[in-house]
Amino acid sequence: MAFERETLQSLLDRTYSNYMSLLKPLDKTPRYNLMKVLAYTEGGDVHQLLGDLSFLSGQIFPDTASGEYLRAHWSDRVPPLYASAATGKAIQSGVPGSSVPKGLVYSSESGKRYYTSRSYTIGETGSAEVWVTAEESGTESNLDAGSRLSVVSALTAGLDSSAKVSESGIAGGVDSETDEEYLARVQTALRNTTRYGKPGDFSAWAADSSSEVTKAFEIPNFGVFGSLLIQCIHGNQIDGIEQVHDLAKIQSYIEQYAPCVIFTVATPELVEIKPSIHLFEGEDTVSNRNLVLQRLKVYLNAKAEPGCTITQATLQSAITDGVTISKAMLSLPGGEVSTTVLQYPVLGEVSWS
CATH class of the missing domain: 2.40.30 (Elongation Factor Tu (Ef-tu); domain 3)
Incomplete structure (x- = not known):
């Protein structure tokens, strides 16, 4: 919904139509309560005005503003990212x-x-x-x-x-960021009003540089010179992870704002986690299998990062709740999946037994 002021003539015509439809003066035996008609018509107009005021009051704050107003208020501080x-x-x-x-x-x-x-x-x-x-x-x-x-x-x-x-x-083709993604960047900017190169600033600059960067990780002391490594990914564990391609654009953008620090922008190799899962009799249903997959994706979306280790014990605890899925057996080759800072774990093919 967008606020739009009606013309005077439009308001006059609408009010006149309201009165005519309620009073019905052309009926042969009109019967009406004049006070009720006046109350209905004026009440409708006030309801319209209060609705407009309620909508406009919501545009003051970022978390309640609609996409159009959100960008209008904050684009001077947080430039929107468009499709490429x-x-x-x-x-x-x-x-x-x-x-x-x-x-x-x-x-x-x-x-x-x-x-x-x-x-x-x-x-x-x-x-x-x-x-x-x-x-x-x-x-x-x-x-x-x-x-x-x-x-x-x-x-x-x-x-x-x-x-x-x-x-x-x-x-390198990416869609423009959604309202939710833009709101997240606005909230990050509001919580972090000053950026001078402290932890978290480089990943925030990377996210601001391109709509292809959904999330960025900072790895300090990388390489023989101890430079900062910024690993960028596109997407999420729930909908899918992709590598980022336009790294030169991200590097150039960060160089405009960052202090004189040696840093490298990269995108990690995607390492698939391929667990084997056994659900016990009575719980091995299609809906429960889908629930297990969803829980694995949510867990990885929160915990996965370059250089992390994912163990079968943590994944097994993530998929069981003691109620819907009371028990489950999950195994990984070698018992765990370890990644280097140049790799990022994603959920691969799941085998069921």
Whole structure:
């Protein structure tokens, strides 16, 4: 709901219609209570005004403001993060010496379009790596390595009508942050009004740099020079974790605000946790299996970080409650999963027995 003031004429027409519908002066035998009609009409108008005032009073505070008003009030202190387009390399084949023109348009099997921003020349091997950018922003334009692309613009002589995505894939496309994600950053800024490089400041700067960064971890004393390592991830354990691709953008953003500190921005290798779970007779149902998966994801979302150790004992205690799931047997290869500061644990395939 957005507040919008009605014109005077609109208010007059609406009030007149209210009176006419309640008084019914054109009826042959009109029967009405004049005071009741007046009360109904004026009460409706006051109710409308109080509703508008209630809505506007909620826009004063960040945690009750709607997305439009939240950004209007706080964008000068916490700039909103918007969607970005995916980029990557495609392998275009053709006759050696043929030209791949600027603005050549490709289409994926899902219908997403990509274009080249400069011209290329097919090499002696009969192919060339060309940089392409997604026409639309968002995660749906990301493509895995080996995906097929078709040329949909005018085809230049000597070029094949299709290409494939290179080994690095087409990545970096992210959706704009949600109202909840923006509110979380606003609340972080309100709780931490001064940033000068203290613990937590670098991860906050990383989250402010790009909508691709959902969460960042600070690892001090990394490497031979004892620099600060900032590990960035996209997503969460419940909906899915992805690596971050545009690390140069994040590095550049932090350098604008951070003091003279040696730091490195990276994205961790994702290490899958593959537990084997046995639910006892009477409790091994589809709903309970889904509940177990949900509890594992919630636990990892709260506890997982680069360089942590996840043991089968902690996971087993996380999925049992003594009521719905009274007992369960959970095992991990080796009894635990240990990660380095360059790795981040995520839930992989779960086997049931």
